[in-house]
Amino acid sequence: MSHNTFGHLFRVTTFGESHGPGIGAVVDGCPPLIELEAADLQVYLDKRRPGQSRFTTQRQEPDQVRIASGVMPDPRTGKQVTTGTPIGLLIDNVDQRSKDYGEIKDQYRPGHADYTYDVKYGIRDYRGGGRSSARETAMRVAAGGVARKVIPQVTIRGALVQIGPHKINRDNWNWDEIDRNPFFCPDARAAQDWEVYLDGIRKSGSSCGAVIEIVAENVPPGWGAPVYGKLDSEIASAFMSLNAVKAVEIGEGMNAASLSGEENADEMRLGNDGKPLFLSNHAGGILGGISTGQPVVARFAVKPTSSILTTRRSVDRFGNDVEIRTKGRHDPCVGIRAVPVGEAMMALVLADAFLRHRGQVGASVNWPFPKS
Numbered sequence: 001m002s003h004n005t006f007g008h009l010f011r012v013t014t015f016g017e018s019h020g021p022g023i024g025a026v027v028d029g030c031p032p033l034i035e036l037e038a039a040d041l042q043v044y045l046d047k048r049r050p051g052q053s054r055f056t057t058q059r060q061e062p063d064q065v066r067i068a069s070g071v072m073p074d075p076r077t078g079k080q081v082t083t084g085t086p087i088g089l090l091i092d093n094v095d096q097r098s099k100d101y102g103e104i105k106d107q108y109r110p111g112h113a114d115y116t117y118d119v120k121y122g123i124r125d126y127r128g129g130g131r132s133s134a135r136e137t138a139m140r141v142a143a144g145g146v147a148r149k150v151i152p153q154v155t156i157r158g159a160l161v162q163i164g165p166h167k168i169n170r171d172n173w174n175w176d177e178i179d180r181n182p183f184f185c186p187d188a189r190a191a192q193d194w195e196v197y198l199d200g201i202r203k204s205g206s207s208c209g210a211v212i213e214i215v216a217e218n219v220p221p222g223w224g225a226p227v228y229g230k231l232d233s234e235i236a237s238a239f240m241s242l243n244a245v246k247a248v249e250i251g252e253g254m255n256a257a258s259l260s261g262e263e264n265a266d267e268m269r270l271g272n273d274g275k276p277l278f279l280s281n282h283a284g285g286i287l288g289g290i291s292t293g294q295p296v297v298a299r300f301a302v303k304p305t306s307s308i309l310t311t312r313r314s315v316d317r318f319g320n321d322v323e324i325r326t327k328g329r330h331d332p333c334v335g336i337r338a339v340p341v342g343e344a345m346m347a348l349v350l351a352d353a354f355l356r357h358r359g360q361v362g363a364s365v366n367w368p369f370p371k372s
């Protein structure tokens, strides 16, 4: 199976399954002399770690990351820095329960990749889904931590803005709130309502979907590329490559279709700092595939968790109709743990865009241009 690598100059390859000895990533193309400790990456992995509230799976995956290569102490400072060589990242698998999956060895779980992997490869790892398992996203988070170090001036934050049919009130948006509730929800009031809603979903053994918004601030103008390398297309590809993601929006997204040109096109004025000031950000910080200097805003929707307690109809790999009831420990809404994963994917795209921009154009263009 190929296609385990993401990025161009900042390239990440992940490997491993949920039921092997461990999972890992190779981050290639990271510039040298960037201070990097495992603790820098652990912060983000701890945000993704399951079992932190009753609203995520009770699997216990401590996800302690080790840096296996690509770093050494800087002789001048003694601090551990990147050397410009491949950075190997490793996480041991410690909470596997293959017996949870024994009964569905030959059966295809609705909403999972079981049938498609089997019909494509003639073999599938039924113990947790193998490469289709969201366990893989832990390595994206670790690699995303390295990417953030490449673009330290950029702030990347994510929030859950809808759970099931329940949206936040955007007037209540407060970034400080996302650390104060178990949902990464920026609206304190909505978070309270969500607790009641998700408790009901969880107790009935059902599941729900969610919408996650990722915002990158302090992205300078000029990152990204025209045509096939558009920043929006790379963000969409990054999010769409995540498990359970079914839709991606940039800026106004789908809603742009119902706006007029007057409402949607962001007007410009000269700001007090002598730089262009956009009077709105319907574009989500990207025009022509290139960053405008405004916050890059993107959203993705995840489908409801497929593993639910209700008995469902399916078929087995021998061509029989079966009834299937999923056991094991699952997230009632995968959207919660998808927040740090979405942040990581944004970091990977932007670090790559930064390095490519620097490679092609070098220093930033001096704007405004002198009149000739």
Ligand SMILES: Cc1cc2nc3c(=O)[nH]c(=O)nc-3n(C[C@H](O)[C@H](O)[C@H](O)COP(=O)(O)O)c2cc1C
Pocket: 057, 111, 112, 113, 129, 132, 133, 134, 137, 242, 243, 244, 245, 303, 305, 306, 307, 329, 330, 331, 334, 337, 338, 341
């Ligand atoms: C962070 C995260 C955790 C997930 N955990 C579960 C889970 O516990 N149970 C489940 O059925 N699906 C879970 N998923 C979704 C499945 O991995 C995914 O739906 C499945 O592999 C089929 O792939 P697709 O939905 O991308 O088509 C999770 C997804 C993410 C992003």
